[in-house]
Amino acid sequence: MSSEKELTFSEVSEHTSKKDVYIVVHDKVYDASSFVDEHPGGEEVLLDVGGQDATEAFEDVGHSDEAREILDGLLIGKLKREDGAPASSSAKPTSTSTKGPDTAGLGVGLYALVLVGALLAFGAYRYLLANNESK
Numbered sequence: 001m002s003s004e005k006e007l008t009f010s011e012v013s014e015h016t017s018k019k020d021v022y023i024v025v026h027d028k029v030y031d032a033s034s035f036v037d038e039h040p041g042g043e044e045v046l047l048d049v050g051g052q053d054a055t056e057a058f059e060d061v062g063h064s065d066e067a068r069e070i071l072d073g074l075l076i077g078k079l080k081r082e083d084g085a086p087a088s089s090s091a092k093p094t095s096t097s098t099k100g101p102d103t104a105g106l107g108v109g110l111y112a113l114v115l116v117g118a119l120l121a122f123g124a125y126r127y128l129l130a131n132n133e134s135k
């Protein structure tokens with residue numbers, strides 16, 4: 001992991017020519033130079049996103065597992081986020097299909113319910129105690 005090269009957006013954006021094209025997918029940097037000619041979707045689309053974040057373009061196509069394996073083979077490093085760098089669009093697509101937020105919401109709701117229940121019980125106990133003493 002630590003041996004991975006870290007590249008900033010400005011470094012990546014320098015590689016846009018056909019012989020030297022980097023793309024970013026899910027905050028990882030890939031050197032697509034050797035694959036441009038072989039891409040079944042054509043070289044044009046790859047060069048279009050050269051030097052940029054191609055996460056959305058790549059995911060929109062619904063690439064196969066095989067395509068992802070090829071992508072893995074092109075990995076050269078990861079994206080180093082700088083302050084002020086454009087926020088990646090890759091943050092949301094990964095979470096849209098997961099049920100994470102729903103179940104987390106339920107967990108918090110459950111806690112709140114238990115807490116309210118405990119407070120009510122404590123209140124009732126205090127009330128009964130006070131009533132008893134006044135008799």
Ligand code: HEM
Pocket residue numbers: 023030032035039040041042045046049054057058061062063064065066067068070071074
């Ligand atoms: C280095 C990154 C990429 C790799 C390794 C890659 C790989 C592949 C592979 C293996 C296929 C064949 C179908 C499949 O297995 O899913 C494919 C098809 C395709 N790719 Fe990519 N792709 C990359 C990036 C992109 C990008 C950025 C676009 C932008 C729109 C794109 C658009 C397409 C399209 C439209 C097809 C369908 C071609 C057809 O079926 O006629 N690809 N890609």
